[in-house]
Amino acid sequence: MLVRVNTAHRHPIDGHLAAVAGDRAFCSAFRYRRGTEIFGEGEDAEYVYQINSGAVRTYKLLPDGRRQINAFHLPGDMFGFENNETHRFTAEAIVETDVRIMTRSNLLGAMPNQATGPQHLIGFVTQNLQHAENHMLLLGRKTSLEKVAAFLLEMDDRLAHPTVMDLPMTRRDIADYLGLTLETVSRALSILRDDQVLRFDGTTQRRLEVLDRDRLSKLDA
Amino acid sequence: MLVRVNTAHRHPIDGHLAAVAGDRAFCSAFRYRRGTEIFGEGEDAEYVYQINSGAVRTYKLLPDGRRQINAFHLPGDMFGFENNETHRFTAEAIVETDVRIMTRSNLLGAMPNQATGPQHLIGFVTQNLQHAENHMLLLGRKTSLEKVAAFLLEMDDRLAHPTVMDLPMTRRDIADYLGLTLETVSRALSILRDDQVLRFDGTTQRRLEVLDRDRLSKLDA
DNA sequence: CGACGTGTTGAAGTCCTTCAAGTGAGGTGG
DNA sequence: CCACCTCACTTGAAGGACTTCAACACGTCG
Numbered sequence: 001m002l003v004r005v006n007t008a009h010r011h012p013i014d015g016h017l018a019a020v021a022g023d024r025a026f027c028s029a030f031r032y033r034r035g036t037e038i039f040g041e042g043e044d045a046e047y048v049y050q051i052n053s054g055a056v057r058t059y060k061l062l063p064d065g066r067r068q069i070n071a072f073h074l075p076g077d078m079f080g081f082e083n084n085e086t087h088r089f090t091a092e093a094i095v096e097t098d099v100r101i102m103t104r105s106n107l108l109g110a111m112p113n114q115a116t117g118p119q120h121l122i123g124f125v126t127q128n129l130q131h132a133e134n135h136m137l138l139l140g141r142k143t144s145l146e147k148v149a150a151f152l153l154e155m156d157d158r159l160a161h162p163t164v165m166d167l168p169m170t171r172r173d174i175a176d177y178l179g180l181t182l183e184t185v186s187r188a189l190s191i192l193r194d195d196q197v198l199r200f201d202g203t204t205q206r207r208l209e210v211l212d213r214d215r216l217s218k219l220d221a
Numbered sequence: 222m223l224v225r226v227n228t229a230h231r232h233p234i235d236g237h238l239a240a241v242a243g244d245r246a247f248c249s250a251f252r253y254r255r256g257t258e259i260f261g262e263g264e265d266a267e268y269v270y271q272i273n274s275g276a277v278r279t280y281k282l283l284p285d286g287r288r289q290i291n292a293f294h295l296p297g298d299m300f301g302f303e304n305n306e307t308h309r310f311t312a313e314a315i316v317e318t319d320v321r322i323m324t325r326s327n328l329l330g331a332m333p334n335q336a337t338g339p340q341h342l343i344g345f346v347t348q349n350l351q352h353a354e355n356h357m358l359l360l361g362r363k364t365s366l367e368k369v370a371a372f373l374l375e376m377d378d379r380l381a382h383p384t385v386m387d388l389p390m391t392r393r394d395i396a397d398y399l400g401l402t403l404e405t406v407s408r409a410l411s412i413l414r415d416d417q418v419l420r421f422d423g424t425t426q427r428r429l430e431v432l433d434r435d436r437l438s439k440l441d442a
Numbered sequence: 443c444g445a446c447g448t449g450t451t452g453a454a455g456t457c458c459t460t461c462a463a464g465t466g467a468g469g470t471g472g
Numbered sequence: 473c474c475a476c477c478t479c480a481c482t483t484g485a486a487g488g489a490c491t492t493c494a495a496c497a498c499g500t501c502g
Contacts, residue, residue: 060358062442068358083347088354125346126304132353133309137281137289139360140400144490171449179361181491186450203499205449221283365458392481402459407482424467426481 027102032093038080041090045082047101051075054097055168058089059176069177071131072169074158081107081124095168139179142221147178148188149219152198156210167206192216248323253314259301262311266303268322272296275318276389279310280397290398292352293390295379302328302345316389360400363442368399369409370440373419377431388427413437 029052032038038049041060049056056073070089073079080091081104138150151174159165167174171182178185189208192198197215201207210216250273253259259270262281270277277294291310294300301312302325359371372395380386388395392403399406410429413419418436422428431437 060354062358062362064442066362066442068361070354070357083343088351122304122343122346125343125350129346129350129353130309132350132357133281133291136291136353136356136360137283139357140289140397141283141287170447176361182449183451183492184490187490190450205498221285221287391479403481404460404483405458408458411482 027100027106030099030101032097032099034093034095036093038091038093038099039087041087043087045080045085045087045104047080048078048104048107049080049091050078050100052098052100054099055094056091056097056099057094057169057173057177058091060089067176068179069173070135071128072173072177078124081121083125094173144178144180144184145188145191145219146221147180148174148185148192149216150221151178152192152210153213153216153220156213156216161210161213164201164207164209167208192219248321248327251320251322253318253320255314255316257314259312259314259320260308262308264308266301266306266308266325268301268324269299269328270301270312271299271321273319273321275320276315277312277318277320278315278390278394278398279312281310288397289400290394291356292349293394293398299345302342304346315394365399365401365405366409366412366440367442368401369395369406369413370437371442372399373413373431374434374437374441377434377437382431382434385422385428385430388429413440 032054038056039045039047051073053075055075056077056079057069058071058073058079059067059069061067071079072094073091080087082088138147142150155165155167156162169177171185174180175182175185189198193200195215197210197212197219199209199211201209253275259277260266260268272294274296276296277298277300278290279292279294279300280288280290282288292300293315294312301308303309359368363371376386376388377383390398392406395401396403396406410419414421416436418431418433418440420430420432422430
């Protein structure tokens with residue numbers, strides 16, 4: 001499973017949720033099974049979540065079912081914080097996932113007691129915005145191969161360049177993240193495999209090793 | 222020219238910049254000619270801007286020149302505020318544009334004096350994030366006709382549903398905002414014109430009237 | 443074991459892009 | 473004042489990248 005070690009992409013709000021919010025904050029644990037909805041688009045934003053283990057996808061749907069995944073969240077990541085009262089997208093556990101939960105009011109109530117509270121919050125939202133801006137460039141202007149290369153580099157980076165990556169998401173998840181179909185993602189991965197840029201590890205197609213990061217970077221525009 | 226009247230999309234930081242930041246803040250005016258760069262990606266974020274009149278595009282470029290426009294900014298809009306020290310994209314005046322400028326440090330220094338300062342800032346960033354999230358769905362999962370319909374609805378809404386819209390941006394700008402080519406945008410607009418959804422006003426193709434907002438909404442997924 | 447979920451690969455199709463030509467408005471200079 | 477240039481836009485035709493449809497392989501799990 002994925003283990004979060006990297007510091008480059010670390011959230012400003014890091015470490016244990018309760019530690020950030022202060023002692024008064026109440027923080028409890030929860031477990032979601034694979035495929036379970038954590039919260040839905042439009043629901044009241046009662047809680048803020050931090051992943052202990054597992055992985056989460058957040059996405060929006062069009063009326064006819066077309067899906068756009070905004071982001072994948074890995075251990076250590078915080079998600080579900082909304083400035084307004086309701087969630088702007090749906091969150092689902094990709095695999096069995098352990099999270100820490102704190103009520104929004106507890107977090108907000110505890111924050112101002114610490115001088116760095118509001119800065120942390122702005123930093124968190126800003127980081128999400130930055131990711132979204134980069135992703136708009138990817139979605140609007142990159143080719144399928146560039147998209148898949150960028151995805152692999154992002155995962156590789158967030159997993160601190162492990163020798164083998166064990167991706168929690170399906171090809172369809174990747175496709176809905178990159179604005180492609182699952183077949184196109186599969187084809188792109190096959191091309192990269194044939195070009196010796198990556199290697200599938202074992203029988204499962206989710207475990208792979210990046211063999212040539214330089215070439216991958218060049219492929220990503 | 223565009224006149225900002227609408228309240229629905231109004232920024233939390235509204236009204237005159239200096240009024241928001243407090244009396245101590247120093248705020249000056251500046252004018253940019255059509256096509257001029259206001260700031261570049263990677264530059265130090267010294268100033269925060271608010272548009273008095275005109276229009277601004279913010280965008281990112283790929284090494285080979287492919288461009289993705291994140292957002293169009295109209296009178297009343299604030300832009301250029303970065304939580305980190307450098308600008309994450311380039312800003313250019315689309316037409317002759319008057320802005321109010323305040324140094325980042327002045328704004329940040331004056332903000333905490335007002336109880337609502339940090340909330341305003343978070344709200345501003347959150348609003349940008351919300352727009353980016355919706356735009357990712359558009360870029361990744363909508364068809365060309367849906368994209369153009371969504372663009373028209375967005376402009377119509379931000380201009381408070383005027384009888385005639387006078388768009389400041391070119392077809393290429395619209396295309397780079399929607400992840401399309403200018404020809405595809407032009408074709409989509411022609412289809413909408415032929416279908417009596419909109420009408421071009423006069424000889425210039427930038428001035429147009431939305432004839433059927435309901436049909437436009439249905440076309441936008 | 444057989445059913446299902448996931449992934450790969452091929453072939454056909456389609457939407458958008460690319461290439462190309464033509465129109466019209468606006469600006470410049472002789 | 474108008475020829476001339478340029479820029480923005482439209483429209484057609486051809487091409488291509490990605491999607492859609494389809495078949496098959498492999499692991500997992502009831």
